[in-house]
Amino acid sequence: MATVKIGFAPTRRSIFSAPDAIKYGNLTRDKLKELGVEFVDITDINEEGLLYDEGDRQKICEKFKKEGVDGLFFPHCNFGTEYVVARLARELDVPVLLWGPRDERPDENGIRLRDSQCGLFATGKVLRRFRVPFTYMTNCRLDDPEFARGIRDFLAVCNVVKTFRHTRILQIAPRPFDFWSTMCNEGELLEKFNIQLSPIPMPELADAISDAKKEGTEVAKVLDYIHENMCVAIKDDELENVAALKVAMKNLAEKYGCNAVAIQCWNALQDVIGIMPCAANSLLNEEGIPVVCETDIHGAITAVMVEAAGMDEARSFFADWTVRHPDNENGELLQHCGPWPISCAKEKPTIGYPLAFDHPGAVEAEAKHGEMTLARFDGDNGEYSLLLGNAKGVDGPYTKGTYVWVEVENLKRLEDKLVCGPYIHHCVGIHKNVVPVLYEACKYIGIAPDLYDPIEEEVKAYIRGE
Numbered sequence: 001m002a003t004v005k006i007g008f009a010p011t012r013r014s015i016f017s018a019p020d021a022i023k024y025g026n027l028t029r030d031k032l033k034e035l036g037v038e039f040v041d042i043t044d045i046n047e048e049g050l051l052y053d054e055g056d057r058q059k060i061c062e063k064f065k066k067e068g069v070d071g072l073f074f075p076h077c078n079f080g081t082e083y084v085v086a087r088l089a090r091e092l093d094v095p096v097l098l099w100g101p102r103d104e105r106p107d108e109n110g111i112r113l114r115d116s117q118c119g120l121f122a123t124g125k126v127l128r129r130f131r132v133p134f135t136y137m138t139n140c141r142l143d144d145p146e147f148a149r150g151i152r153d154f155l156a157v158c159n160v161v162k163t164f165r166h167t168r169i170l171q172i173a174p175r176p177f178d179f180w181s182t183m184c185n186e187g188e189l190l191e192k193f194n195i196q197l198s199p200i201p202m203p204e205l206a207d208a209i210s211d212a213k214k215e216g217t218e219v220a221k222v223l224d225y226i227h228e229n230m231c232v233a234i235k236d237d238e239l240e241n242v243a244a245l246k247v248a249m250k251n252l253a254e255k256y257g258c259n260a261v262a263i264q265c266w267n268a269l270q271d272v273i274g275i276m277p278c279a280a281n282s283l284l285n286e287e288g289i290p291v292v293c294e295t296d297i298h299g300a301i302t303a304v305m306v307e308a309a310g311m312d313e314a315r316s317f318f319a320d321w322t323v324r325h326p327d328n329e330n331g332e333l334l335q336h337c338g339p340w341p342i343s344c345a346k347e348k349p350t351i352g353y354p355l356a357f358d359h360p361g362a363v364e365a366e367a368k369h370g371e372m373t374l375a376r377f378d379g380d381n382g383e384y385s386l387l388l389g390n391a392k393g394v395d396g397p398y399t400k401g402t403y404v405w406v407e408v409e410n411l412k413r414l415e416d417k418l419v420c421g422p423y424i425h426h427c428v429g430i431h432k433n434v435v436p437v438l439y440e441a442c443k444y445i446g447i448a449p450d451l452y453d454p455i456e457e458e459v460k461a462y463i464r465g466e
């Protein structure tokens with residue numbers, strides 16, 4: 001599971017009860033510890049452990065920068081001091097969570113101690129003036145279920161943003177000539193998003209495979225893993241090439257500091273290494289290093305986003321939208337030659353030969369059914385968006401490769417989005433509902449969420465705790 005560290009800066013304002021603000025700051029600390037949240041506190045900055053003073057804000061900012069926080073949490077323990085909240089958030093440039101505890105009933109003299117909700121209204125406006133995007137968790141009690149859910153979802157949003165902003169993709173060879181749809185603008189990805197590519201030529205991959213075979217130990221471990229977890233229908237020397245390719249890609253990803261891989265996969269690569277890379281892709285995907293086909297850089301970006309949204313607890317799968325279901329008007333086949341991770345399969349995968357190529361190394365297995373999220377990061381003409389929505393696995397005819405038939409709410413509507421763009425025939429799926437997390441993360445990374453079903457109000461309601 002991913003580790004996310006947040007900066008915890010509970011805030012108050014002087015005209016409301018300081019003792020009550022201190023009380024709620026401590027109660028919130030205790031709740032975060034109960035939930036297992038890793039946070040950087042400010043109890044060493046002042047005796048109250050609260051943010052309300054500009055001098056303290058500067059010290060808090062320095063501490064949070066030093067600790068490398070991935071997000072900021074501003075509980076409004078009474079009204080709060082909105083301008084120091086906004087200044088701190090602006091300088092740190094990480095996701096921001098606003099929340100305040102429900103205010104109690106006024107006492108018998110009509111005195112209110114906190115007015116936390118009112119302060120949230122003020123802070124939201126000032127954050128907008130500072131052009132700081134933020135996430136709002138509904139005004140609720142610490143023991144309400146929406147508090148725990150909101151914290152967990154915010155951690156996942158922080159994980160997506162952190163991962164996206166630090167993505168570096170190992171590009172193995174150029175895209176196949178025929179795949180004009182997978183071209184990307186490398187300079188623009190760097191300028192807009194700090195997404196970096198590490199391109200290597202085919203001979204460097206071949207050398208890395210040769211080195212892996214010579215070393216032998218890691219290749220032997222991979223072969224043992226394959227025999228334990230997969231059925232093998234190819235020759236021993238071909239299987240050794242699969243294992244060596246897996247080891248080589250992992251070594252190259254580590255060498256260049258990459259968290260994802262995009263590989264050419266056909267046709268020149270097959271002639272050079274003698275196998276399809278699908279099974280090796282599957283094995284590396286299972287380890288949590290996404291590998292996508294046809295040098296689809298945008299597909300690799302999608303994969304790291306989707307897995308980060310799931311807090312790295314589940315593996316994703318890279319698929320083609322291919323053909324409509326023969327019997328289900330809203331059904332579609334998601335399929336590829338075999339890069340899907342083993343944990344996605346409903347059966348023991350088989351390493352064999354693909355449908356359309358002569359070289360060994362493809363994988364056959366139907367994926368598990370159930371609820372899933374489907375997504376695609378893409379763009380053209382300087383604008384980028386994230387297509388996303390829900391689907392469920394359904395029964396359908398057997399087909400070669402790794403595959404699953406899915407049903408969506410309205411396939412014609414989805415089909416229109418895929419054709420009219422900026423998307424292509426590739427997507428990434430995961431067996432989790434991470435639509436709200438990805439939707440919320442988009443505001444922090446500067447891309448537009450594009451829901452293929454009209455569920456935006458439902459997603460917003462979920463995020464705010466309804």
